[in-house]
Each structure stands twice: as C-alpha cells, then as structure tokens.
C-alpha cells in the first residue's frame with residue numbers, strides 16, 4: 001500500500017456573489033500518494049482550480065469560502081531543521097515522514113507530522129506554501145511580475161524561505177535551478193525580464209521558481225495549455241523528470257484525458273464541482289463507469305480514425321453555478337438520466353477496489369461509500 005502525502009476529504013467551497021452563495025466545489029475527496037502523480041480532469045468550470053487553490057489557501061478573497069472538509073498534509077517536514085541549507089545541492093529527497101511538527105504547536109498537526117491545512121494560521125500557511133507545496137499556473141505571465149527581472153523574482157523565493165542564505169548562494173542556486181529546468185544560458189536568462197522570454201521559457205522559469213524549495217508536492221494547474229504542442233510535451237517530460245529526481249508528488253490539473261493517461265498513476269474526474277469518478281489511471285481507462293467519464297473518453301480522437309470521422313460529443317454545456325441542477329449535477333447532459341437523478345445527488349460508490357463513481361446507476365449494484373439510506377432529496 002503506497003504512503004499518502006495529501007488527503008482531501010469532503011471539501012466544499014462556495015462563492016459569495018450578487019446572485020447569492022454559489023457552491024463551486026461540493027464534497028470532493030481524493031488522496032495523493034507519495035512520489036506519484038494524480039491527475040484532476042474535467043471540462044472548464046468544473047472546479048479543478050478552485051479545489052487546488054483551496055488546498056494552499058489561495059481562494060479569491062473575500063468572495064471564496066471553504067464551507068467544510070479537511071485537507072491533511074501527511075509527514076510534514078519540520079522547516080526549522082533545514083533553515084539556511086542550500087537545498088539544490090542535496091541529491092536526496094527531503095525526509096517526508098515521522099518528523100514532529102514542532103512549528104505547528106500541535107494546533108493543526110500531530111506527532112506524525114500530519115497537518116490540517118484548512119484554517120491554518122496564515123503565517124504557517126505561507127511557510128507550507130512554497131516550502132512544502134508549490135503551484136505552477138496556466139499562464140506564467142500572470143504569476144511573473146513583468147516589471148522585475150527573473151533574478152529579483154527568483155531571489156525573493158529564496159529570501160522568503162531561506163533567510164539565512166547569502167545573496168551569492170541564492171544567485172548560485174537560482175542559476176543552477178534554471179539550468180536544471182533546461183535553460184541553456186541561465187546566467188543570461190536570469191538577467192532578463194519575463195517579456196523577453198518565449199512562453200515555453202517563461203513556463204520553465206515558473207517551474208524553476210516553484211521547485212527552488214524542493215517542495216513535497218507540486219500542483220501544476222494546466223501548465224501547458226498556453227504552449228504549442230512540442231513545448232507542451234517537453235514541459236510535461238521536464239515535470240516528470242524533476243519529480244523522479246526530487247521524489248516529489250504531483251497534482252496535474254488538465255482538461256485533457258490524454259495528458260492524464262500518459263503522465264498520471266491516479267485520476268479524479270470532476271464535473272460541476274463534484275467528483276464524478278476516481279480510480280487508478282489504468283483502471284479508469286479500462287473500465288470507465290460514470291457516463292461523464294465515458295463521454296469524455298469517447299470524444300478523444302483515435303489515431304486510427306479515418307479523416308472527417310465525427311466524434312461523439314457530450315451534449316449541452318457545463319451549467320454555470322447559478323443554473324446548476326439539483327440532484328446529480330450531470331443530469332442535464334447525461335444519456336442515462338433517470339428520475340432519481342433529478343432529485344438526489346448520487347453518493348460515491350466503490351465499484352471496484354479503489355475505483356469510485358458517483359452515479360445512481362451504480363448505487364444499487366455496488367456498496368455505497370456513504371450511507372445511501374440517509375440521502376434526502378436536494379433542496
């Protein structure tokens with residue numbers, strides 16, 4: 001059984017808007033295994049980014065709010081023990097388990113180094129963010145400051161997390177890191193402004209910044225969407241190489257199931273802010289069960305398909321949060337919709353070992369993960 005590094009349980013997030021309180025993420029649960037890659041897939045607006053931002057407390061304020069749930073970081077490193085080290089020179093992954101969380105004072109953590117990240121003190125969350133969990137975004141220009149050189153922005157990461165390092169050490173480590181992400185002339189590039197670099201180079205710089213602290217977990221939110229196809233493949237390959245070298249765990253967010261198939265061990269398929277299906281990738285692709293997953297898979301073009309083949313698309317579009325249907329959120333587009341789907345949200349059902357689907361079609365056949373007898377019609 002693989003060791004877990006992150007457990008998300010029943011996460012619920014809402015936004016306060018002019019139309020009222022809108023539920024963006026509702027009862028999302030999954031586990032990230034140590035050293036592995038978990039893919040989160042789904043169409044635009046299904047709650048992938050909101051889930052990721054909730055994990056590191058970066059929901060837009062004040063509108064975004066975590067209503068309930070739990071996010072546990074397992075085996076959190078004690079940051080005191082490595083303050084001032086030049087981490088890039090270490091060939092070993094940082095110890096991930098058994099370190100007591102002294103910093104946490106026992107408030108959100110325990111003696112196994114498990115930390116509840118929701119409602120963590122903002123100061124402590126800042127330490128976790130970057131040091132333990134880093135995130136890279138779809139469009140690096142939104143994360144890089146256009147008016148500062150790469151050097152200033154990279155050194156800021158070091159000075160926040162390793163205040164004991166000298167400026168010289170920081171510059172050396174930053175340059176090494178740029179080299180590690182495949183930038184050929186790092187001494188020159190570090191003196192550039194973001195706009196002087198290509199999209200692929202900027203994304204590499206973002207990855208270098210995110211990995212400068214050798215985080216335990218990297219969250220990559222559509223890291224290649226803004227790039228052309230060849231650069232996409234290079235960036236995904238780079239992430240997976242660095243993951244192996246650093247012993248990192250990765251959450252890879254994408255709308256592309258092909259990317260999930262090639263890069264992930266486990267996958268979560270989200271729809272309308274809920275988990276439709278989750279399983280190991282091999283199992284998911286071999287035995288897709290939720291009508292939404294089946295629809296997504298059917299719409300992937302096959303290499304062997306004849307030209308002009310019409311792909312079966314999922315009818316309709318993802319509803320906005322204001323118009324989300326009661327009952328199953330996929331009911332308005334589902335080819336297998338039944339009466340019950342219009343009234344009651346399906347519970348997650350374990351349809352095979354570690355393979356969960358939230359669909360009424362499966363509840364009668366398989367053991368329901370939650371107690372179905374207590375389910376009430378949605379209001």
Ligand SMILES: Nc1ncnc2c1ncn2[C@@H]1O[C@H](COP(=O)(O)OP(=O)(O)OP(=O)(O)O)[C@@H](O)[C@H]1O
Nearest residue numbers: 015024043044045046047048049050051060063321
């Ligand atoms: N600040 C906000 N205020 C109100 N609603 C929001 C806000 N941010 C996100 N949402 C809504 O939350 C839902 C989930 O958004 P999210 O960005 O997580 O989707 P996503 O699956 O990541 O989509 P994409 O692939 O387009 O990034 C969407 O309906 C979105 O409109």
